[in-house]
Amino acid sequence: xxxYFDAMNNKLPLPIRFALDRPMAIIASMLxxxxxxxxxxxxxxxxxxxxxxxxxxxxxxxxxxxxxxxEPVRVFHQQMKQTFQLHDLLVVGIVDETHPDGVFNPQSxxxxxxxAEFAKTLHWPSEQDSAARIGVxxxxxxxxxxxxxxxxxxxxxxxxxxxxxxxxxxxxxARQVRDKALNLPFLRQTVVSENGLALCxxxxxxxxxxSYRVYSRLxxxxxxxxxxxxxxxxxxxVAEDAFGVEMFIQxxxxxxxxxxxxxxxxxxxxxxxxxxxxxxxIALASVMITMSLLVVSGHTVHIMSSMIPIFIMPIAVLDxxxxxxxxxxxxxxxxxxRDAITAVMSDLHTxxxxxxxxxxxxxxxxxxxxxxxxxVFGLFVAxxxxxxxxxxxxxxxxxxVRMHENxxxxxxxxLGADPVIRGRLMxxxxxxxxxxxxxxxxxxxxxxxxxLGVAAIGIGRIQINDNPVRWFSETHPIRVADEVLNQRFxxxxxxxxxxxxxxxxxxxxxxxxxxERILQQRNELAVRLPQVNRxxxxxVEELSRVTQTGATHSALLKALEAxxxxxxxxxxxxxDFEAWEAAELxxxxxxxxxxxxxxxxTLRYIDGLQRHLLRSGVVGKSNSITDIVxxxxxxxxxxxxxxxxxxxxxxxxxxxxxxxxNSHRPQDLWHFxxxxxxxAALWIQMKSGNNVDMSRVVAExxxxxxxxxxxxxxxxxxxxxxxxxxxWQERMVNGMLVAFLGSFLxxxxxxxxxxRSLLWALLGMVPLMVTIVFIYGVIGLVGKDYDMPVAxxxxxxxxxxxxxxxxxxxxxxxxxxRGESWRDTIEAVFGAPARAITRNGLVISLGFLPLLIAPLVxxxxxxxxxxSIMLASSVATLILLPALIxxxxxxxxxxxxxxxxxxxGATWSAGYLVVLALVALNLFHFWNMAWDTxxx
Numbered sequence: 001x002x003x004y005f006d007a008m009n010n011k012l013p014l015p016i017r018f019a020l021d022r023p024m025a026i027i028a029s030m031l032x033x034x035x036x037x038x039x040x041x042x043x044x045x046x047x048x049x050x051x052x053x054x055x056x057x058x059x060x061x062x063x064x065x066x067x068x069x070x071e072p073v074r075v076f077h078q079q080m081k082q083t084f085q086l087h088d089l090l091v092v093g094i095v096d097e098t099h100p101d102g103v104f105n106p107q108s109x110x111x112x113x114x115x116a117e118f119a120k121t122l123h124w125p126s127e128q129d130s131a132a133r134i135g136v137x138x139x140x141x142x143x144x145x146x147x148x149x150x151x152x153x154x155x156x157x158x159x160x161x162x163x164x165x166x167x168x169x170x171x172x173x174a175r176q177v178r179d180k181a182l183n184l185p186f187l188r189q190t191v192v193s194e195n196g197l198a199l200c201x202x203x204x205x206x207x208x209x210x211s212y213r214v215y216s217r218l219x220x221x222x223x224x225x226x227x228x229x230x231x232x233x234x235x236x237x238v239a240e241d242a243f244g245v246e247m248f249i250q251x252x253x254x255x256x257x258x259x260x261x262x263x264x265x266x267x268x269x270x271x272x273x274x275x276x277x278x279x280x281x282i283a284l285a286s287v288m289i290t291m292s293l294l295v296v297s298g299h300t301v302h303i304m305s306s307m308i309p310i311f312i313m314p315i316a317v318l319d320x321x322x323x324x325x326x327x328x329x330x331x332x333x334x335x336x337x338r339d340a341i342t343a344v345m346s347d348l349h350t351x352x353x354x355x356x357x358x359x360x361x362x363x364x365x366x367x368x369x370x371x372x373x374x375x376v377f378g379l380f381v382a383x384x385x386x387x388x389x390x391x392x393x394x395x396x397x398x399x400x401v402r403m404h405e406n407x408x409x410x411x412x413x414x415l416g417a418d419p420v421i422r423g424r425l426m427x428x429x430x431x432x433x434x435x436x437x438x439x440x441x442x443x444x445x446x447x448x449x450x451x452l453g454v455a456a457i458g459i460g461r462i463q464i465n466d467n468p469v470r471w472f473s474e475t476h477p478i479r480v481a482d483e484v485l486n487q488r489f490x491x492x493x494x495x496x497x498x499x500x501x502x503x504x505x506x507x508x509x510x511x512x513x514x515x516e517r518i519l520q521q522r523n524e525l526a527v528r529l530p531q532v533n534r535x536x537x538x539x540v541e542e543l544s545r546v547t548q549t550g551a552t553h554s555a556l557l558k559a560l561e562a563x564x565x566x567x568x569x570x571x572x573x574x575x576d577f578e579a580w581e582a583a584e585l586x587x588x589x590x591x592x593x594x595x596x597x598x599x600x601x602t603l604r605y606i607d608g609l610q611r612h613l614l615r616s617g618v619v620g621k622s623n624s625i626t627d628i629v630x631x632x633x634x635x636x637x638x639x640x641x642x643x644x645x646x647x648x649x650x651x652x653x654x655x656x657x658x659x660x661x662n663s664h665r666p667q668d669l670w671h672f673x674x675x676x677x678x679x680a681a682l683w684i685q686m687k688s689g690n691n692v693d694m695s696r697v698v699a700e701x702x703x704x705x706x707x708x709x710x711x712x713x714x715x716x717x718x719x720x721x722x723x724x725x726x727x728w729q730e731r732m733v734n735g736m737l738v739a740f741l742g743s744f745l746x747x748x749x750x751x752x753x754x755x756r757s758l759l760w761a762l763l764g765m766v767p768l769m770v771t772i773v774f775i776y777g778v779i780g781l782v783g784k785d786y787d788m789p790v791a792x793x794x795x796x797x798x799x800x801x802x803x804x805x806x807x808x809x810x811x812x813x814x815x816x817x818r819g820e821s822w823r824d825t826i827e828a829v830f831g832a833p834a835r836a837i838t839r840n841g842l843v844i845s846l847g848f849l850p851l852l853i854a855p856l857v858x859x860x861x862x863x864x865x866x867x868s869i870m871l872a873s874s875v876a877t878l879i880l881l882p883a884l885i886x887x888x889x890x891x892x893x894x895x896x897x898x899x900x901x902x903x904x905g906a907t908w909s910a911g912y913l914v915v916l917a918l919v920a921l922n923l924f925h926f927w928n929m930a931w932d933t934x935x936x
Contacts, residue, residue: 012342012345012346012349013349013393015390015393015394016345016349016393016394016397018394019393019394019395019397019398019401020338020341020342020397020398020401022398023397023398023399023401023402024398024402026394026395026398027395027398027399027402030285030391030394030395033289034285034288034289037288037289037292037293037296038288038292040054040292040296041054041057041291041292041295041296044056045057054296055295055296055297055298056295057295057301058300058301059244059248059300059301059302060244060300060301060302060373062208062209062240062244063240063303063468063724063725063728064721064724064728065300065302065372065373066371066372066373066374066728066732067371067724067727067728067731068370068372073719073723073724073727074724076498076717076719077719077720077723077724080496080498080681080719081719083674083679084496084670084671084672084674084679084681085140085667085670085671086496086671086681087137087140087204087205087206088204088205088207088208088211088235088236088237088721089202089203089204089205089235089237089494090202090203090205090211090214090215090233090235090237090238091200091201091202091203091233091234091235091481091485091492092115092119092200092201092202092203092218092231092232092233093198093199093200093201093231093232093233093234093481093484093485093488093489093492094108094111094112094198094199094200094201094229094230094231094232095197095198095229095230095232095484095485095488096108096197096198096227096228096229096230097230098228099228101171101174101175101178101196101197102193102195102196102197102198102199103197103198103199103229104174104175104177104178104196104197104199105171105174106167106168106169106170106171106173106174107226107227107228108227108228108229109144109164109167109168109174109177110167111225111226111227111229112143112144112199112201113143113144113145113164113166113167114221114225115201115218115221115222115225115231116141116143116144116145116146116201117145118218118221119136119141119143119201119203119214119218120136120138120141122135122136122203122214122217122218123135123136123206124210124213133206134206134207134210135205135206135210135214136203136204136205136214137204137205137206139665139667140204140667140668140671141201141202141203141204142190142191142200142201142202143191143201143202144163144164144177144181144191144199145162145163145164145165146162146665147162147163147181147187147191147665148160148161148162148163148663148664148665149161149162149163149180149181149184150184150631150632150635150663151180151635151639152634152635152636152637152638152639154638155636155637155638156636157636158632158635158636158659158662160662160663160664162664163177163180163181163187164177178192178196179196182196184631185627185630185631185644186623186627186628186631188621189489189490189620189621189685190202190489190490190621190623190685193488193489194488195488197488198485198488198489200485200489200492205237208236208237208240208241208721209241210241211235211237211238211240211241211242212238212241212242212244212245214238215233215238215241215242218231218233219233230484232477232480232481232484232485233477233478233481234469234478234481234482234485234492235492236468236469236493236494236689236721236722236725237721238478239468239469239471239472239478239482240468242472242478243303243468243471243472243856244303246855246856247303247306247856247859248306250854250855250856250859251306251307251309251310253850253853253854254310254850254851254853254854254859255287255309255310255313257850257853258310258313258314258847258848258850258851259280259283259284259313261846261847261849261850262279262280262283262313262314262317262843262846262847263276263280265839265842265843265846265847266279266280266317266321266324266843269321269325269839270324270328274403275324275400275403276324278320278395278396278399278400279316279317279320279321279324279392279396280317281395281399282316282317282320282388282391282392282395282396283312283313283314283316283317283388285387285391285395286312286313286316286384286387286388286391287308287309287312287313287316287384289384289387290308290312290380290381290383290384290387291308291309293380293383294308294376294380299376299380300373300376302373302376302377303373303858304373304374304376304377304792305373305376305377305380307377307859307862308377308380308381308384310848310850310851310859310862311381311384311866312381312384312385312388313847314843314844314847314848314866315359315384315385315388315800315844316384316385316388316391316392317843317844317847318355318803318840318843318844319348319352319355319356319388319389319392319393320392320396321836321839321840321843322348322351322352322807322836322840323341323344323345323348323392323396324396325832325835325836325839326343326344326347326348326832326836327340327341327344327400329831329832330343330344337400337401337403338401341396341397341400341401345393345397347814348807349393350754350810351754351806351807351810352389352392352393353389354750354751354754354806355802355803355806355807356385356386356388356389357386357750358746358747358750358802358803358806359382359385359800359803360382360383360385360386361382361743361746361747361750362743362747362800363377363378363379363381363382363385364378364379364382365378365739365740365742365743365746366378366379366739366792367379368735368738368739368742369731369732369735369736369738369739370731370735371728371731371732371735374732374735374792377792378739426835426838427830427831427835430830430831430834430835430838430878431826431827431830431831433830433834433878433879434826434827434829434830434834434878434882435826437878437879437882437883437886438822438823438826438882438886440883441882441883441884441886441887442883442887444879444880444883445880445883445884445887448770448880448883451774452770452773452774452777454777454781455773455774455776455777455778455781456773456777457777457780457781458776458777458778458779458780458781459773459776459777459780460780461780461781461783462776462779462780462785462786463692463785463786464691464692464729464730464733464785464786465690465691465692465785465786465787466690466691466725466729466785466787466788467688467689467690467691467725468689468725469482469689470689470690470787470857471856471857471858472855472856472857473855473856473857473860475855476855486620486687486688487687489620489621489685490619490620490621490685490687491619491620491621491685491686491687491688492685492687493685493686493687493688493689493722494683494684494685494686494720494721494722495684495686495694495697495718495720495722495723496681496682496683496684496718496719496720496723497681497682497684497701497716497717497718498679498680498681498716498717498718498719499597499606499679499680499681499682499714499715499716500678500679500680500714500715500716500717501594501596501678501679501712501713501714501715508547510556511543511544511546511547511556514543514590515540515543515544517586517590518536518539518540518543518586519536519540521536521582521586522536522537525579525582529575529578529579529582530575531573531575531576531578531579532579532582532583534579535567535576535579535580535582535583536579536583538563538567539560539563539564539583542559542560542563543556543560546559546560557587557590557591560587561584561587564580564583564584564587567580567583568580568581568584589650594676594677594678595650595676595677595678596677596678596711596712596714597625597673597677597678597679597680598650598653598654598657598677599650599653599711599712600646600647600648600649600650600653601711601712602710602711602712602714603625603626603629603646603653604626604646605708605710605711605714606624606625606626606680606682607624607626607630607646608704608708609682609701609704610622610624610626610682612700612704613684613697613700613701613704616696616697616700618686618687618688618693618696618697618700619684619685619686619697620685620686620687621684621685622682622683622684622685623672623682623683623685624672624680624681624682624683625669625672625673625680626646628656628657628660628669628672629646629647629653629656629657630644630645630646631644632656632657632659632660633645633646633647633652633656636655636656636659657669684697686722689722689725691725691726691729691730694722694723694725694726695726698718698723698726701716729787729788729791732788732791732792733786733791736791736792744765747765747768747802748761748762748765751764751765751802751806754806754810755809755810755813759888759891759892760809760813760892763809763881763884763885763888763892764802764805764806764809765802765805766805766876766880766881766884767801767802767804767805767873767876767877767880767881768801768802768805768873770872770876770880771801771869771872771873771876772801772869774872775865775868775869775872778868784861787858787861788858789858789861789862789865790861790865793861793862793865793866793869800866800869800870800873801869801870801872801873802873803840803873804837804840804841804873804874804877804878805873805877805881807833807836807837808829808833808834808837808877808878808881809881811828811829811833812825812829812885815828815829821889821893822885822886822889822892822893826882830878834878837874837877837878838874838878840870840874841870841871841873841874841875844866844867844870845866845867845868845870845871846867848862848863848866848867848870849863849867850863851863851864852864
């Protein structure tokens with residue numbers, strides 16, 4: 001017997017032999033490395049800024065950073081925000097369902113006035129620049145007390161006055177505020193609801209990462225109000241920022257709960273706390289090592305990377321459960337802890353390496369996705385998985401060898417008495433299951449095919465969609481506010497369409513066209529005004545001279561204006577003066593041609609686009625320069641409804657714009673158009689932030705553009721948070737497909753190397769594929785959207801779901817080497833191997849269930865899907881695989897000389913190279929980030 005164990009010991013890889021021979025060195029090394037990395041990650045956070053050479057912990061909860069900083073759509077988004085002086089908005093809705101006038105009663109309006117005044121004070125010194133201020137941008141705040149009422153004040157005159165300069169004293173005054181607001185198209189369905197009972201405040205923020213701070217302060221102020229109104233705060237910025245804050249709170253709750261559940265399950269299975277401590281230490285050490293490396297390498301903790309601990313903890317104990325299960329079976333026979341653990345490690349070190357590599361491959365495949373936080377998440381979880389594997393094959397043997405003999409003797413005495421520990425009940429059930437799959441293999445396969453057919457229908461119904469507000473549970477205040485306000489208003493989700501003129505003509509082309517127009521108008525005017533010939537000919541000569549200098553088009557017009565001004569200053573007849581005025585008017589019209597957003601054709605085109613979007617059923621409201629022009633034009637004509645239209649000439653449009661600039665908020669105009677009137681922004685309010693709805697709006701605009709060619713070669717391009725969210729989600733889904741295919745090929749290749757047979761390798765992939773089809777079929781059937789967590793798990797499921805099949809097939813192949821048939825093999829593989837698989841399936845499935853208590857939907861989704869994937873793959877391994885093996889037995893058991901694959905030194909070296917490759921990928925990623933200053 002000793003020679004047998006010595007032979008197995010010699011076959012063990014060097015790290016395992018070293019752990020058995022030098023257990024204290026292994027234990028001390030693991031503790032030293034874990035503590036050292038933890039100190040390196042934690043200490044710099046408590047030192048003065050810039051005093052530590054190591055990076056400090058940086059947290060980023062902005063989904064916009066799912067795209068690289070130099071991504072064209074992000075660059076354009078920032079450029080347009082600066083161009084139009086736009087800011088991310090926090091929306092505060094006020095609803096009163098008890099008062100007949102809604103919130104337009106004196107008490108509610110007094111509270112709203114106080115809230116707006118309080119919001120103006122919400123700003124703080126910037127951490128980056130003490131001289132700068134961050135917070136609410138007071139000048140752009142939209143509230144009844146900060147907005148203008150526009151009214152006619154006689155023909156050709158408009159009066160601007162504050163909509164609510166002071167809180168009203170009577171119900172009549174409150175209703176007047178409502179009526180005035182409803183009369184302004186810009187405010188209807190944006191600030192005031194269509195039924196005139198609810199109201200919204202829009203708080204522009206210097207940056208969206210302070211939205212949760214503003215949100216909290218507003219809640220404190222609202223708590224002091226007395227009245228029947230409800231205050232609802234929502235908007236993408238606060239949803240994203242609040243998710244980040246609650247994300248860390250939930251991880252602080254869920255991670256310890258997961259550890260507790262795993263501990264209780266292992267205690268239930270093994271009933272020896274001193275032995276269970278080892279897997280828990282490995283789980284904790286793996287998390288600490290991985291997260292410490294994440295921080296020390298300078299990476300940011302993002303939404304994705306915050307979930308690293310909850311992924312690593314259950315995965316880290318998988319191999320430990322296999323070892324402990326086999327050790328409990330071996331120890332009573334071997335009666336020596338070293339011999340028992342040697343035999344166990346001899347059987348398991350090969351499948352454990354491959355299951356770890358396949359799991360790591362599933363996570364590492366996320367590096368193929370062009371989304372930085374997802375890449376970091378995938379690479380570091382892969383490193384955590386391989387760290388857990390290495391700690392398991394070294395620390396567990398070392399720990400068992402160093403255990404006190406009395407503890408093991410006590411365990412051996414209880415093994416025969418306790419049916420739970422011995423696994424008698426589980427063994428009887430599993431053996432019955434094994435024989436049942438042999439007897440009823442065809443019905444099992446038939447039922448599987450039927451289930452897959454139903455799942456295929458569900459997969460066809462899957463809809464790719466996401467919405468950051470829906471990351472919260474249905475009862476969360478932000479989610480409730482979103483639903484209530486989007487029912488009453490035009491929408492709280494903002495998307496922006498940038499409109500711009502085509503490329504300007506060259507100076508030569510512009511000069512040539514202008515020359516033609518000058519000569520054409522000269523011929524028209526010469527009949528009644530002969531002096532125009534001399535003036536216009538001189539103008540043509542000046543135009544030719546300036547064109548030859550290569551000046552810009554703007555400089556060309558400026559030179560002609562100066563030339564004409566000189567002519568007007570000269571003494572001459574009235575006819576000469578009239579000729580020079582005609583020239584001045586012509587150049588003025590030419591300048592107006594460049595200001596395309598003062599042209600009636602352009603504004604009417606925008607007006608038509610806005611009406612088209614409203615008919616789409618997705619857009620609830622839109623605002624543009626056209627709405628400003630139409631509103632002012634109506635009031636200039638005594639407020640007649642039929643004058644709510646675009647004027648017929650550019651000068652008339654210019655008059656409305658100049659009139660508007662006499663208001664209290666002239667800067668609002670530049671949120672819709674640039675100073676040169678060559679770029680404009682169309683504000684689009686949507687009642688939903690779903691990707692599918694944003695995609696539909698984009699398609700509607702493209703269709704309108706195609707069916708109605710715009711004037712002046714207009715171009716359009718999207719920006720805004722809603723559009724960016726749609727874009728990175730689409731990129732993630734496409735990237736997940738690439739990652740899935742890449743991971744599938746890697747896993748299949750590993751199975752080929754392990755099993756040395758294409759048929760056996762394909763057989764090992766069956767539980768994986770069945771699990772994926774079944775899980776995603778259920779997703780489609782229940783109507784769950786294919787969102788961020790579902791997309792991520794589609795790639796991860798490969799590495800996780802194949803683990804059980806590897807252990808199961810290796811156990812079968814080991815028995816095949818002894819010349820056994822499938823009927824004879826069933827008894828053995830449905831013993832210790834099947835018990836370990838069952839225990840693992842239960843531990844990891846239940847280990848993820850603490851995520852269900854989180855009020856964050858992505859965490860709930862991850863918990864349900866991972867638990868379902870592991871449970872389904874374990875069931876498929878124990879039911880479907882045996883049934884398939886029974887059907888394919890003539891081909892699978894054709895060569896009785898096949899044996900289990902024992903890794904030689906070269907293959908183990910390849911395994912180590914995979915670990916080194918993961919480290920190199922992270923170092924390469926960190927190196928790129930270190931040179932990208934925008935990422936710090």
